[in-house]
Every structure is written in structure tokens, then in C-alpha cells.
Amino acid sequence: MEIALPHNFTPRVYQVPLFRAVDNGFKRAVFIWHRRAGKDKSLTNLVAKKMMERVGAYYYFFPTYNQGRKILWDGMDRDGFRFIHHFPKELISSINNQEMKLTYKNGSLFQVVGTDNINSIVGTNPVGCVFSEYSLQDPKAWDFIRPILAENDGWAVFNYTPRGHNHGKQLYDMASASDKWFVQLLTVDDTKVLSQETLDQEKAEMLSRTGNDGLYMQEYYCSFDVPIEGAYYGKQMMQAELEGRIGNVPYEPQLGVETYWDLGMDDSMTIWFVQRLGREVRLIDYYENSGEGIAHYAEILQDKHYVYTEHYAPHDIAVRELGTGKSRSETAKSLGIDFEVIPKLSVEEGIEAARNLLSRCWFDKTKCQLGLNALNSYHKEWDEKNETWKSHPQHDWSSHGADSFRYLAVGLEEPRNITKPNFKRHKSPTGY
Numbered sequence: 001m002e003i004a005l006p007h008n009f010t011p012r013v014y015q016v017p018l019f020r021a022v023d024n025g026f027k028r029a030v031f032i033w034h035r036r037a038g039k040d041k042s043l044t045n046l047v048a049k050k051m052m053e054r055v056g057a058y059y060y061f062f063p064t065y066n067q068g069r070k071i072l073w074d075g076m077d078r079d080g081f082r083f084i085h086h087f088p089k090e091l092i093s094s095i096n097n098q099e100m101k102l103t104y105k106n107g108s109l110f111q112v113v114g115t116d117n118i119n120s121i122v123g124t125n126p127v128g129c130v131f132s133e134y135s136l137q138d139p140k141a142w143d144f145i146r147p148i149l150a151e152n153d154g155w156a157v158f159n160y161t162p163r164g165h166n167h168g169k170q171l172y173d174m175a176s177a178s179d180k181w182f183v184q185l186l187t188v189d190d191t192k193v194l195s196q197e198t199l200d201q202e203k204a205e206m207l208s209r210t211g212n213d214g215l216y217m218q219e220y221y222c223s224f225d226v227p228i229e230g231a232y233y234g235k236q237m238m239q240a241e242l243e244g245r246i247g248n249v250p251y252e253p254q255l256g257v258e259t260y261w262d263l264g265m266d267d268s269m270t271i272w273f274v275q276r277l278g279r280e281v282r283l284i285d286y287y288e289n290s291g292e293g294i295a296h297y298a299e300i301l302q303d304k305h306y307v308y309t310e311h312y313a314p315h316d317i318a319v320r321e322l323g324t325g326k327s328r329s330e331t332a333k334s335l336g337i338d339f340e341v342i343p344k345l346s347v348e349e350g351i352e353a354a355r356n357l358l359s360r361c362w363f364d365k366t367k368c369q370l371g372l373n374a375l376n377s378y379h380k381e382w383d384e385k386n387e388t389w390k391s392h393p394q395h396d397w398s399s400h401g402a403d404s405f406r407y408l409a410v411g412l413e414e415p416r417n418i419t420k421p422n423f424k425r426h427k428s429p430t431g432y
Helices: 013-023 039-053 065-073 115-121 140-152 167-176 196-210 214-221 234-242 294-304 328-334 347-358 369-377 399-413
Strands: 028-033 057-062 092-096 101-104 109-114 126-132 155-159 181-186 257-263 269-277 280-289 308-313 339-341 361-364 380-383 388-393
Touching (some): 013 028, 013 155, 013 181, 039 057, 039 065, 039 155, 065 109, 065 126, 234 347, 234 369, 269 294, 328 339
Parallel strands (some): 028 181, 057 109, 280 361
Antiparallel strands (some): 380 388
């Protein structure tokens, strides 16, 4: 029996370069297509085809596990054809609906994964990956997968519509300047797949909801110059970029460095490194990690060779851990990090303080890149049932970096009389 791949799918003219690029040896590709251009349908078929050409593991990443189930595993096109049925049943040996995983008879494996739980594939060796709606994903997921694909000579395809000047924009700019990446950006004028009547209706509905055409330009004309919808700091970050306050902000040895921390409940920690001169707040560096103890961060501070004045953390730094009976504040102090506790304010008050602070901030674009991505991406939670924004933030990968910046803003609102730097160095766990 002969089975044609792609299965039950004929690519549109503008979708053909997607298949040709990967077939012709491109290992990295970025496809920025407008809404309703068929991104996930096309890429599902690409993966189904590649699984027969090379035996291996193939992962399809979404920002969250639930999105992966809704959009791809349980999703269907406008004709009611399920995306998962593009994998021919004659080729499938097993399907695990709970884990959103299927296996071909030749041994190839396909799985839908949320990058909100990237640790679920630790120890695997994928040879092909799709990052769907990458501009909404945790960019650390690509950092995790990249060396594995490099070792396996595997490929990665990124599909998304723009979400402001975040890591999606950075990836697009980098890829556009490289002959190793295939890049395709398609607006509705390029594909002509939607009628003018449909577009006029979409524009009218978006205008009525948002009051401007920004969302329409983002979704159908792939504009990067529109903040993420619901973003708390979108306008302020755009203004900082327009005013040239995101660029090269070097460490000034004559000024002390303050650090502001977020200590996440899942062991994620973020640190902003700050210098101040007059009303200027210079964010010279940023660090983020997870699964490490305080000793690790003490070493990071030491390795940076900054001269520190103060360290600030939220009130939960003083909470005692059940296992040791010591607080993280006490552990840190034994390593030379003497924390000041930031006053406890509501999240809403802290966000307003952060908005006010951003007009005074200068960011080092290179050293603070992960933190900048978090600030650009930090947004309200969407209520799907009522189709409105909730009054609190969405807790995702961007929360930790945004939270430590919020603590910075709250901390700087407190009056302090520091006449001269109280310079501090830190002893490392090895006794420095």
C-alpha cells in the first residue's frame, strides 16, 4: 500500500517554501505568517513527513501544555478535519492521548509539549522540533533544546506572529542576517488567502475591543511595533527603545551596585544589577536560574567582580525552610549577602511603581536581554470564558524577571539616606 506524505493535505502556493527549505537542508527556519495562514496545519504535515525520512524523536512545542492540546492534539481545521489525522493511521503503532504522543511503526516518536514544563523531556534526543507561537514561549526552552539538535544534526522551525520587541523579534532579526537560517514573513497582502470582506470585519471587531488598529496590524500585517496585548509595560518599554535607553550601559566602577531579587516558589531566582546616578537608574546586568541554592548565586555575584552596596529581596526571604530550620536570609548572610527586606505592597501597587520607574531606566541590551524579554512579555491573564482580561498577571516564565523589577521599583520608592557607598564584597562558598 502506498501512502502519500503529506497526508490529506495540499500546500498552498505560499506554504511550499516551508517544505522546500527543510527538504533542501536548512536546519533552522523562522516562519512569521499572519493569523489564519495555516501555520500549525502546515507544520504538522511537515513533521509527519519527516518522521518517515529519519527515525527519531520529534517534538512540537507550545507556550503551555493546555495550548498544545487545544490547538493541535484536539484541534481541527475549518472543515472539521483533525490535525492529528494528518499522521496516517496505517503508519502508527501506538497513540497515548494522555501524554499527547504517538509512535510510528518505524520507531519515530511525535509528542506535543508545553514549554511551561520543558523538564518533561529531559534526557531525550530530538532530531526535529517545532516551536509554535515562539514569541509567547519561554525563550530558555530553545536554549535547552539547541545544543541537543546541534549534536544530533537536527532541525528546528519557529512559527509565530509578532508580539512586540521581545525574543521573537530578536530571533527574526538574527535569522534575517544569517545565511544559515531560512526566513519567511507573510502578511495578508502576500498570501491573499482572506477576502477583503473578512479583513474589514476583523479590523472592525478589533477596533471596537482595543480602540486602535494595533492588534489588527500585529495579527494580519505581522507588525513588531505593537506591544503584547494585555502587557503591563508594553508602552513604557517601547518608549525606552525609541529614546535610546536600551543599548550599551557599562558598569561604572565608581558607583556601587545594588541587587534586587525574586525568590520564586519553584526555586527560580532572578537578579537585577543596578547602579544609580542622580535620577538615572542603570540596569547593567541580569541573572536568572532555577534549581540552585543560595550558594550558587553567591558565586555568580562574586564572579561578576562588581562592588556591591546593598542587596534587596522580598519579605519571604525571612521564611524558615522546614528542612533546615534556617531562612534563606540566614543562609545568604553566612555567604556574605546581607539582605534588606523590601516593603510588602500589593502586586497592583508594585506594577504602578514599576511603570513610573521605567521612564528613568537605562538597560544594557546584551547583559539584560533575558530580563528585557520578561518585561516586554509580562501581561495580564486572559479570561477565555468571559473574553476579557483579568485584574492580575498571568503567571508564566516572564513573572520572575518582572517580579524582581517590581521589587526594585518598590524599593526605590522608599526614602534612603545614603551619603556614601557602603561597598561590600562577598565571600564565596569556598571561603573568599
